[in-house]
Amino acid sequence: MTKKSIADKPLSPRQQEVYDFIADFIDSHGYGPSIREIADAFMFVTSTAFKHVETLINKGYLNHKAGGVRTLSLTDKSSKKIAMVSQAGVMNWIEQQSNQHAKDATIYVLLTDLQEGIQTGRIC
Structure with missing residues (x-):
């Protein structure tokens, strides 16, 4: 075939x-x-x-x-149109990165701010 x-x-x-x-x-x-x-x-x-x-x-x-x-x-062949990156996916990624970089204060602060901005709607 x-x-x-x-x-x-x-x-x-x-x-x-x-x-x-x-x-x-x-x-x-x-x-x-x-x-x-x-x-x-x-x-x-x-x-x-x-x-x-x-x-x-x-x-x-x-x-x-x-x-x-x-x-x-x-793919486009599917009848479903799903965004490649969802807000839940971004939040999961931020949480994983925060855990990995907890000892690096600068990165941790940036990730925490990003997470808070998404949760409050400041960042869409």
Whole structure:
């Protein structure tokens, strides 16, 4: 089967479920789920989760940057329009960076100010 014929096939019900999980995860976290998180959500082994992701990529519903972690993103082919970076994702990132840089006062103050600005609406 050629790549073009694979891309023209509709999603199976399970592929749609996996796609919806990934889309919802990106919407709530601001970044894509790991293969392990997909596997855990569906009680798959990791190779099964990987195959579903690979199929969604081949069908044109997902993008993935080689060599990167959490780089799954939605394509224009999807019917859902989800921002690549959500406010929740930014807030999670700020919290992670604050924890990592707690000893560096300058970075910690900047991150804390950024977080407060987003929460109060001063920064949109």
